[in-house]
């Protein structure tokens with residue numbers, strides 16, 4: 333493996349770990365965890381050495397900085413995108429449109445916030461006594477955002493609380509009495525088109541195409557069941573994307589969803605189009621087959637494969653030929669390991685050879701095994717969702733270095749997890765299929781225009 337490849341590998345696995353850790357504090361989004369498994373785009377481009385066992389992964393890891401939680405919270409709730417970490421700036425100014433912003437911390441009540449802001453207990457009582465809208469203020473949560481304006485004597489003039497992404501609760505105090513109203517914020521969704529060609533990694537190609545990391549992950553997530561973004565990506569692969577950008581009160585708020593996308597991987601074309609079915613939004617290939625599969629191709633974001641599925645492998649510790657019935661994914665100690673599919677934990681235990689290990693029973697007679705965890709996160713008998721963290725990469729049991737040994741067993745037979753045909757979910761049929769064709773046609777037309785335009789643009 334080239335040093336370049338190793339470096340990219342480390343950077344992205346480090347990033348994956350950090351994002352996971354960071355996000356873990358905020359939400360436990362199942363899909364998000366899966367997308368994280370796919371962000372190790374860079375490493376696929378240098379040829380992978382599947383026999384390296386001595387590679388040390390404890391070397392210096394390049395750290396990529398992520399926005400901190402406070403900043404991201406502000407920009408999410410506050411459409412103005414101002415970063416006003418310092419409340420004193422606003423307090424000094426007498427400008428009416430200046431707000432003192434407060435982010436609720438763990439265990440903090442509105443009562444505590446009012447005291448901190450120097451507002452009277454009487455004004456809090458007036459606010460709370462108002463109506464059913466203000467009753468929501470009794471259950472404020474860490475991360476919630478308040479903003480205050482005050483009179484020159486420091487007393488409460490206005491208070492703003494984000495009820496959700498599009499609504500504020502606004503309290504106005506005239507000095508004697510408080511009034512509540514709900515303010516609706518204007519949301520505007522715009523469809524954007526972009527395309528990119530991969531030279532070194534999907535991440536960089538996405539950046540050059542003006543995509544956020546989050547959108548790059550959505551793109552990878554969308555095709556992640558068909559394309560192995562760790563091993564299959566090549567320089568020259570291309571993507572064409574139509575996606576949403578969401579604006580609030582005239583300011584960019586966040587990326588929306590992908591509307592449609594084409595991914596050309598090693599000259600093979602994959603396409604997906606968004607479709608609303610019932611109350612669900614799903615993505616389908618042009619033929620009406622869902623993009624979603626019942627198993628993840630790889631259950632973690634790994635650095636590289638240190639030992640492939642091999643029935644005649646020479647075992648490095650046992651020093652004899654012993655079938656390798658799974659795949660060893662080398663990854664830094666502590667890398668989260670995800671349930672490859674929905675199922676029930678039939679074993680979560682420690683043994684001399686397997687170390688801390690987990691076995692999951694899935695539908696259709698599939699069993700998946702995960703060995704050598706540093707520690708386990710699930711209990712025997714527990715149900716797990718696809719993408720749920722079940723443990724962390726380690727080297728317990730018969731293991732030289734931190735890695736995940738992963739097995740996929742179908743009807744009692746070990747199969748190669750990288751190549752086994754993954755069962756697809758139900759395709760669209762009947763009216764739903766014709767509805768889909770109708771909805772997808774303009775999107776597919778746009779995508780082919782994008783593709784045609786890129787042909788003329790490329791040298």
Ligand SMILES: [Zn+2]
Pocket residue numbers: 639656658659660736737738
């Ligand atoms: Zn193994």
